[in-house]
Amino acid sequence: MLAPYLKAAGFTAVELLPVHETNASESGREGKTNAWGYMTLSFFAPNRQYSADKGWGGPTREFTEMVDAFHAAGIEVYLDVVYNHTAEGGNWGGDVNTVGFTSLGGFATAEYYQMTTDKILVDGATGTSNQINYSSPVARQLVLDSLRYWCTTMGVDGFRFDLATVLGRMPAEAAADDWGSLKRFFNEHPLLTGIADLASEQDIEVIAEAWDLWGYEVGNFPRGWGEWNGRYRDAVRRFAKGDGNTGAFIDVVNGDYHHFDDNGGLRKSVNFVVAHDGFNLADLVSYPAKNNALPAPFGPSDGGNDDNMSWDSGGDHVLRRQRLRNFWAILMLSRGVPMVVAGDEMGHTQNGNNNPWAIDTVAMRTNYAMVPTSAPQGVPVEADVEASYHDNLGTFDAPSENVNPLFRFACFLMGLRHDHPALRQASWGDDQVGGDDVSYLFRAPAGAGSPQEGDRALRVVIDAPDEAFCAMINMAGDAVVFEVPGDEGGAQWRRIADTAAWAEPECNYWPEGTGQVLDGEVVVAPWSVVVVHAAKA
The missing domain is CATH 2.60.40.1180 (Golgi alpha-mannosidase II)
Incomplete structure (x- = not known):
């Protein structure tokens, strides 16, 4: 039922969080689940946890059937892929002899991983205990083979690359402990250009999360790449809470010309206000700071950005609803490609948790019961769950109690953009x-x-x-x-x-x-x- 819903609402593509086989539980982190799947074990296998048929070939068959169903509804399928690190445990306690090998390190550590002169796995740009070495031709070929498999055999239409700047670094070009030089980003890295060539050959989209712990490279990827535009997110969040950052706001609504005019144009700037890692849209207008120390099923979770550029709208339900609509209007009228998070069209909340990466509960899932009601955050989480959503939006002044005006408004704007080429141009005007x-x-x-x-x-x-x-x-x-x-x-x-x-x-x-x-x-x-x-x- 999801594909017809997305089509009817006005969406044209769905981007899935990682579907590669992952470690279900974080080794060495008792009680943590890898709910988002950002610890890849196999770059060619779909995650068996997501499949009803766990027999031989079941996950692969079900995945391709899902892709076919989306395509039949006119929806493209993109995958969030994690090639910057794997599910290796790293060198515990800095001891080269204690490693939780679960992936490539068990047989070819030197071919795949960046290491210090003492042979300790580097995690500087990823913060996840290891970092892939893309000076290595073997590592580069692994990525290209994996991408080719998922687009030709599994039928997907594009990829979003987690911490994609790691794929543009060349550890062999600097001494193993020369951290300043190791952080250098190579715009024409053979892997980045190879991925762009594959995208052109297969007519797919490739989109970079163009930053990591070592650098911010939005607008610097080679031609053929789209990029999540973090500048857009920050400028719109600030302007919409009254910061008066007028110049930056105008720049990003106009498509961030200075960064994308020479790099593929407007369709390479992926505009977003929120993403999966951070506040969802309803929480952005409802909380002044993250609220991660929550009891189950909404928490607790660690990490999460402390600088959310959020505002709780003075606790005013009416103003919060109004500001939600502001974000939708600005996003859909901006130059570039808009991206939203599932559930934002109906007012979904995570009760202020801005980093629920390890929370595999029904509370974190999109609740479609929020669509046919004027009080979306007043619906039950689930019948047998003893928890409730924070009602930060109150009841809309709707034409009926079975209507969610936010949902109707979002669908109207997406339809408006679809019907008017003026709102989705590929190039700038005068x-x-x-x-x-x-x-x-x-x-x-x-x-x-x-x-x-x-x-x-x-x-x-x-x-x-x-x-x-x-x-x-x-x-x-x-x-x-x-x-x-x-x-x-x-x-x-x-x-x-x-x-x-x-x-x-x-x-x-x-x-x-x-x-x-x-x-x-x-x-x-x-x-x-x-x-x-x-x-x-």
Whole structure:
């Protein structure tokens, strides 16, 4: 049932957390489960834990059947793959003679792993007890063979590479203990270019998590790679809580031109506000800090980022719901490729846990009972589970108790993006109205002059040859008067979305051609976004 749901909601691709065979329990860490699967044991075998048929060939057969089902619904399948380290236990206590060999180290440690001069496994960039050595041709070939298998035999459409910068390092180019030189990133590393060549040959997508503990390389991967854009995440989170980081916000909404113009263009910037490792969207607007010391089934867990750039919205349920819609509107109108976390379209919460990597419980899973209700966080976790979600959103002012306005709003925006090529261009336009391109024009609320650093309200006109959108964004605590753009070309501007609380009974959107006609001045409520659309004559 998942594939039809995703298709109906407006999603075009699903990215799965690691599906390679992994160690179910962390060796040496009593009571911990490897729920997210980021400790790979085999780069060619699907995880048997996820299969109903655990007989010979069962997991492989079920995986390919799943991929076929997604494809039949028009959904692409991407895999999150972990090639920066394996499930080796590392050298315990710094003793070269005590190693929990579970993967490649049992027969070819020197061929696969980066080591110090004392033959201790290096984990500097990964923090996971070991780091693969991609100076080694054998290690590089393992990755390419694995990728080829999963796209040709198993049928997947693309890959997201965990800590992908490790794949761009050459330990053999520096002394084993020269840490400054070992951190160097090679943009034209033979493995990175080899993966790009494979992607072109097989018509698949390859996407980098372009950072690790040793460096941040967003925008620096070779052509043919997409990249998770962490700059987008940070700039949008900050602006949406009123930080006034106006220049950075404009840069990322405009597709991060300075980092991607010479590296494949707009479709290589994967924009996101939240990902699997961190707050989900509802928790981002509900907690000032991580809340990981929770009892089961929501915790406890270790780690997690301490700098979340979050705001609890002053404890106001209505404002939290409004700010959720702000993130959806900004993300779907930004240049680049949007990515969201499963459940964010309905208001799923992890009760503030921002790193539940080791928690394999029903509380961490998407709860589809949140879709047909106006009080999504008030539904039971599960009938026999003695725990409840924190109700941080309250009850939406919905047209009926069986309607989740956030879900309806998210689906509308995804459909809008799908139906309008102007919102998913592959290249930038100029800074002028008119012409054959699509231009993003950032102005002050009144329409004259450019936004200045520190401004918390701005207007962006998305001008295409046959239509235009205007987003009036107000991240200030007071209402702001905006000027609707002029009617050049006979354009008639109609409201199609408004994230303010007053519009919840309308699910905060109006189908094209039905919304209120707007001209002249428009008052935009505090902490809200108004979107208007015009079809040019």
